[in-house]
Amino acid sequence: MSRQSLSKAHEKITELSWEPTFATPATRFGTDYKFDKSPKKDPLKQILRSYFPMEEEKDNRVFGAMDGAIRGNMFRQVQERWMEWQKLFLSIIPFPEISAARAMPLAIDAVPNPQIHNGLAVQMIDEVRHSTIQMNLKRLYMNHYIDPAGFDITEKAFANSYCGTIGRQFGEGFITGDAITAANVYLTLVAETAFTNTLFVAMPSEAAANGDYLLPTVFHSVQSDESRHISNGYSILLMALADEDNRQLLERDLRYAWWNNHCVVDAAIGTFIEYGTKDRRKDRDSYAEMWRRWIYDDYYRSYLIPLEKYGLVIPHDLVEAAWDRIYNKHYVHRVAQFFATGWPVAYWRIDAMTDKDFEWFEDKYPGWYDQFGPWWEAYSRLAYPGKNKPITFEDVGYEYPHRCWTCMVPALIREDMVVEKVDDQWRTYCSETCYWTDAKAFRPQYEGRDTPNMGRLTGKREWETLYHGWDLADVVSDLGYVRDDGQTLIPQPHLDLSDPKKLWKLNDLKGIEFGSPNVTLNNMTEEERVAWAASYRSNPNRTPASV
């Protein structure tokens, strides 16, 4: 369709909507934002007549590549280290995708603009595409990769695991609470506009370097839909900015959305890229370097800062704080260490870091070895069962961290940990901003104004609480992370499948008691808690070289 006829067609399609007089559409999802004064802004023009064939063509390319990968036996050259992390990533990502589809009615309810409604409806079906194409990619991995265990239990594991919880709150953030906070600011303005760059562009390039060219094929196809979604979000933002009353809410939501996305997406994608790769070329970008390019330059400097011309206060401090955490405070490395220390309750195998990895990390992140090297050496030493417990339960100078009540990634930068009594419960947070999110932002009042539509943090947010006082073998049985012999664990702290003696079994976990840090915290006296907090913050959590 030519540009001229596309414009004409789009103009014609605008005639489809009308002002109802008998009854108005049910408003089921509320917002505290107001759009009464907003001029109508058009998103990117999209006609379904051209949309469907375009997407079909994209699909054909994806499925052609899939066939080629099978015929060419791509799996002869994929790195197991990489593929194992895909068991986590691909268990998480279809849910945020489908949640984005479900989020569209929230935005449609809130924004009185039929042109945007059309854009959002197309986005809705895009997201169904993304969710199912990703599930299908995972199915292919399950069928053709050497170790299908973990892929075979994928959506159950996502719904009950200690890591899936982090991704789940990301997806639930799109579909619950204030309609604009969820479906526009959190989902579109931040998650899609900023963080899909690392999710769908940076990570696939790392996949290719590890012999997996299907992940780039699928995710670049997904990413090519995102520009339309970004356009939807930007149009709604411009409409919201027309009312001064929305400014305070936008600034609140940008702070929440930016920080939560950083906590969650950087934790996960940073780990996959840095610890899932075998590519240790020195001129290969680190996650921090990728982040600087894709998030800091392309999003913050090119997208967020220009919004200042509309008088919007941009969370510069939080952007800089995120960078500081990633580069100087080793956020991603601490997350990877947390995931690896929790290997017995994972549903994938986690490969140890080697001297080659150490050298690369030290080059990219000076000071890395002192902080993490001896711990990874201990991880390798304790990789096999028989003579020792899993590293989590051996004294290697690593204290299991407390969860952040808001983002659910633990408080890993220990000096920044916040402990406060909120809703009659002692809770820990990874940062002041996550504390603010729970205690100030997700409340029915905000800075003196009523915010009756704002959502609430709910659920059993500390996963460990579910199994407090359980035997570790019973925990893993209950999770279902056991292979088809009924004994061998799906997770292993190494990649060696050749020797059955090297594979951990349920018996190896018996007699180890699992505990919840939050339950323990809430049982402390005032004095104990103060002492514990001081100790937590001052503990570098560094494994001594002698261990």
Added chain:
Amino acid sequence: MNAPVQEKVDPAPKGAAQQSFPKPEFTGAEAGMQVFPSSTSRSYNYFKPQKMRATVYEDVTTDVQPDPDRHLTQGWLYGFAKSEGGYPQDWTALQSSNWHAFFDPNEEWEQTIYRNNSNVVRQIELNLQNAKDAGAYSHWSPTWTRFVAENVGAWMHAEQGLGMHVFVSAQRSAPTNMINNAICVNSVHRLRFAQDLALYNLDLSESLEAFDGKVHRETWRNNPSWQGVRENVERLTAIGDWAEAVFATNVVFEPLVGVLFRSDLMMQIAARNGDYITPTLIGAGENDYNRDLRYTRALFSMLTKDAEHGEANRAIMQGWLDKWVPVSRHAAYELQPIWSQPAERTVTFAESFAAATLDFTTLIAELGLTSPKEQ
């Protein structure tokens, strides 16, 4: 034939570092290379497929939306201000002893959605191009030209309103991913068909001088024949209960008004009025509805036959019939005058309405429901 010209390649700028590349490495990570526990566990094992082996549709759809009744152990992590988050089951009055028993008979997932809709789009585009090339519209009488401009034009609004404010809205709300995806696909059928009709209207405006491409809005807003349909559509969009909205649209409005207009009027009379193009478009919309009716029938059959809640569900649905059938019958009756407008009248309203009513009564009888008596 000229010899190929060798491409001139600029040498790397002085001082630039040599770009390195990752080296392929043979890892032997393909299926079957080793035998170990679960080395042959190559199917998703957390749900029971309908048959011995799961279909692609089941694999890519089931349990993607978590459920505290199945594997979700921590509950929903975010809530609305005054209600539970996630997908609360009380967003409809209907109940199920197992919402997850529903699987879409159309097995819609990425490939089916795009292949099906692309095929429809291509078929329509070819038809319209051929019609233009053949000058097919030039034989239309002024009466028929006006009839299409007003009535086919008005119908596109109904499709748009239902697509956007019934189905897009409802796909947020059902308790399982299988139900929500089926409703979601229903919504894009509606929206695509609305756009098909709008772009047909644009084509006709450009091809026929006498064709009034704007009159559809006035017809939809103010023509007395169409006010019952508009009222019905607007009231459907105002329903808060997602299942009631889908039921009142696909089980009541569609047979009594949608099929009445599309199949029992347009498909019957167009050819006799020299128009062989409009039925090809309308037929595409009818095909969409037939496809969507398959999941609708499967969903509501499951709920009326539910061992624990079937009786209560039937009572609720019977109540919905009592509420919505009069609205749709009223809409159909109000539409009656348009049967008299074309020069060639091959069917009467009574014949069309009898056919539509027969389809409707068959459908609800399958669900174990009865049609409310006419007042």
